[in-house]
Amino acid sequence: MSLSAKLKELRVKKGESLQQVADAIGISKTHVYDLEKGKSKNPSVDLLKRYSDHFGVAIKTLVGEDLSDDKDDSEFVRMFRQAKDLGQDDKQLLETMIQTMLERQRVKK
Structure with a gap:
């Protein structure tokens, strides 16, 4: 296209x-x-x-x-752009949650 x-x-x-x-x-x-x-x-x-x-x-x-290849990624990009308005504590919590989920995914493999 x-x-x-x-x-x-x-x-x-x-x-x-x-x-x-x-x-x-x-x-x-x-x-x-x-x-x-x-x-x-x-x-x-x-x-x-x-x-x-x-x-x-x-x-x-x-x-x-x-x-269509970028549909899921674009949703995450949109959410992360909105996350810039969060306070520092919330940003840190979000980062910790993502790191924990990624580590859990890595261990499953």
Whole structure:
């Protein structure tokens, strides 16, 4: 799937208008439209980063991998981005919980 098709698919799945995406990532509505139609070629890494942050997917998803491959990962990325607003104690607790689960998984194998 092309970059332009992926950008449109992400926007539609999120239920956002061209203007909402433009406002969220700091570009014009026309630029979003041109990107989705493949009229604007080779977007900057910075722009891809803003898109990936907005939609909660990895840049590699935008430029080369199928969206379904990243579905579970994107949910975790979204949660971790939200976790930045937690207090330090909660962040430490979250880190400890994850480390404990990973260790338990490692021992099972």
